[in-house]
Amino acid sequence: MQINVVLNGKTITEEIAPDLLLIDFVRNHKCYSVKRGCETSNCGLCTVFLDQKPVLSCGILAARADGHAVDTLEGLLEEAKEFAMFIADQGAEQCGFCNPGMIMNAIALFRENKEPSDEEIREYLAGNLCRCSGYEGQLRGIRAFLEYKKQGGALCVQ
């Protein structure tokens, strides 16, 4: 079947198998930031935006994305990098495998909620598993980033 997807701002028209999952579609298009950590939609590693909303790309057919916009970390690099360096300053990226999914979902959170509380951060990111960091470093990084944004981005990023 044929689909039209706007992937990271670029329109792609392609013949696909009906059972192709969105994760495999975007990886086929070299969006390698999108990782697979499970087969049961539990880990959050494959988070992408579908029409600006964070979804699990392993839990949706590429066919469903027909006529919609899909964004991966590759398409959000500027925004992601600004935030990511605050995670780096905690050393909380560790193995890195869960990072793209977490960063995507964190960006979704920041867009929805400019000043989330710790509890709101934890709840929003609950579907992003990380086995390395114990989550505290991610939280510290997010808080530092939010503080930086609150100050109008005036703080010097190291």
Added chain:
Amino acid sequence: MRSVGQPVRKKDAEALLTGQPVYMDDLASRDCLIVKLLRSPYANASVAEIDTKAAQMVDGIEAVYTWKDVPEQRFTLAGQTYPEPSPYDRLILDRHVRYVGDPVAIVAGEDEACVDRALKKIRVEYEVLPSILDFHDAKDSPVLVHPEKSWRALCPVGADNRRNLCASGESHEGDVEAVLSDCDVTVEETYHVKAVQQTMMETFRTVCYKDVYGRLNVMSSTQIVYHVRRILSNALGIPKSQIRVFKPRIGGGFGAKQTAVCEVYPAFVTWKTGKPSKIIFTREETQTASSPRHEMEVSVKIGADHDGRIRAMDVYTLSNTGAYGEHGPTTVGLSGHKSIPLYGSLEAHRFSYDVVYTNRMSAGAYRGYGATQGIFAVETAVNELAGKLKMDPVELRLKNMVREGQKMPAYFGETATSCALDQCLARTARMIGWKEKYPYRDLGNGKIRSVGIAMGMQGSCISGVDVGSATIKLNEDGTYLLSIAASDMGTGCDTILAQMGAECLECPVDNIAVSGADTDTSPYDSGSYASSTTYVTGTAVQHACEKLRERILELAAKMLECRAGDLDFDGRRAKNLQNGREASLAEIGVRSMCNNANALQVTESYSSPVSPPPFMAGAAEIELDTETGHVEILDYAAVVDCGTVVNPNLARVQTEGGIVQGIGMALHENIQYNQSGKLLNNSLMQYKIPTRLDMGKVRVEFAGSYEPTGPFGAKSIGEIVINTPAPAIVHAIANATGLWFRTLPVTSEEIAMGMLEK
């Protein structure tokens, strides 16, 4: 110190955080054969007939292999220094399959769809055999997991395949029974830790291809490139010169990737077909056919006098290695050798063990490596003893714990050359508010708040065995390249080793590029496990850099026509203090590449005769719902003595991560089999690791000690951090309920039902 002790960003941080294609499946060529395995549905069976004709006919299928096709020499998948203590009990494919999930056939084809189709078309007739599912039944059972004549143990570890023994042994000092019978109070209990999973986010995976010389190139998500090379050489029966193993970035390991869980299959396919191939384990395979923690039942008898002097400890461990012996003989040792020595007051101790084969998935290495199981047992027993003695468990520990300078008879007679365990415990107690909160507070609404505490230790390497190496070389512009075969699996060792190099060479960390791990280009290193990278490879880096400094000065002396002894080197230039003449590092670098026979490249190896333990204390505060049994972790405080902290950020995150894994093991991560031996916790849906809502608040501090044998005073951090949560949380639960739960995980059901029975 300028670089050591600084919270330097990880060298790979930006690439990892921006999702760059740096992992195996991002880098593997798109036209690899896809390799998958057909697995046994039976816990113990023999393949009577196997028909692969129909599978081979499927369009796109390149090859289907069965036991008939593989070499006959046995080997182990354990990543250990040769001769491996783990018995040689594996074949690539065995006619005898020994657990639900044991591979029966390898299928390779051009895409996943055709391989899936082919897998369904393989017809297997099994002769189902009686199985051993309960590890209590294994020793001397008439059912043998490894009846084969070709089974062999390379080391004297007390193994006997005719008795289902992978290892057994005993060590002691003093007459433990006599001292115990003389004690006023004793506690004797048995503690059970299940075969929990490392659950790194990236599953097992390997890609193989042949290079221009026809050599087998293996890019694998592994902690042990050199051991994988040997394992493949053993398995395929080919010389090591024909194999190159290297790793890309690794999506977590925690010991799982210290076993060559998946490498042999694509290696065999590529070696036979000449074509590139890759295998990526599903999460289900990673949960059910991999290398989890050894299930252990640890029986502790501990004796003390009324005044709280702990006098004797007797520990027996029954360990379940599963169908194969990977890490079986070694993990068990830590259950005694890294728990008993926490107490310096003992007049006598004994440690004995059996490691048995069963028809369950083979166990392997998981952060803590047996120490976790032993410390859960011993620390809980000590907490139970405190209850019996009616003593504050912090006081009891302060009275008995090992102190700096003390000899540790249960730790191979090593001396605690650096030990701030007393500070760790006292500070942890202060952080959690022990005085105010111990043992519990009834909130009056069916909720009880309570605290629990525990100590832990680990090693910093395998003494007298592990080898760490480093090659440091000066580039002509005055920057350096550091080559290592230790594996950064997210831990940050590339960065902290560069920090150590920068400290020695007095340069910015950014001036040292790091490369590895690659058996073609990195100097030999046993690999990243046993908490050894900082301590062993770190020392090798230090030695190599010191030597390179000397070489730089020698060349500079030649350039400046003086003696090396007259020169001062500040990292940027060598200067003759007498006449002021100087040569910049870049000039020296350039000079080294013209008319020079003195290589500005140094390789140093290091191996340590001792393994100084890091120490730690951890305390949990929980809120327990007495009706539902729910345990909410409110706060976890921990203080770690890892000697000099090389990178405070990375050490902190290591600690936080280990603690949260420990919380998962204590409360959530369950291992449940059905009656035919199939593991039911086979996905992230059924095996629940903590989310960020399940862990409360984790607070970590460091206590200062300086390890004289370590690089810049450092010990290890990687493993110890998982050891305290289970005993501390079980203690807190006991303080809230009056009930001791001695099997992990402690579920809300057990707590609630226990409260009802009270």
Added chain:
Amino acid sequence: MLKIKEYVKAESLEQAYELNQKRGNRILGGMLWLKMSNARIHTAIDLSGLGLGRIDETEEEIRIGCMATLRELELNEPLERISQGLVRESVKHIVGVQFRNLATVGGSLFGRFGFSDVLTGFLALDTYVELYKGGILPLRKFVEMKRDNDILVRVIVRKTYGNYVYLTHRNTKTDFPVLTVAVSSDSRGARAVVGARTQKAVCIALPQEWKCRLDQGNCSGKELQELSKELAGEIPMGSNLRASAGYRRHLAGVLIRRGLLALQERGRQDAD
């Protein structure tokens, strides 16, 4: 692995219904459960082009299209108001935001799953389902029906103002529930819904006398404890990986009592 041969984005419900009558064809909900199965589907029927993702409020009811996601339920203001937070509470623990942005209310209810928070929650409200051929019927009736090839088009919640409380016990915060309990008291009477008992949720109506006393807020803790235990004892429970039937029965007693206590507290506040 799930295999799909054809994919049809339905242009009308009639077309979807026709296709769905053939064996081997399936309607796609959020697909999260379906994709974990090894189902071999001939034609997958996608309803996402039919405008069924909307949640509309009218004078009397809230009409939820079957393709509305759990996340949309969670954030929907009218539902929040009508259900006193019950709807949000019933979905917010499900895996994560990204999962709830995919899972649909239609898929969750049509499956009549034995672990369902969503089913438990909606059973406590005055909820109806609209089936393409079967028309509008109470969710309670729908739950009892055998699975057929009709299409669940809409979920309709009538604004039957009352008090609602949702409680759940989980082994970890975002895991499947070990047990779900929703209690309600509105013009239809008082009821307790118990779900995730390894079978689909059941709804037990409380005697009218209890409803009055709860609304007036004059039940003693002891009375509620006995009542809850009795109710819990009537409900068949199953065992699975997460818990035993015995523990579930015990939990049901505890959670029903807590629910009723909270309900009574709300009743008292209303009375004030």
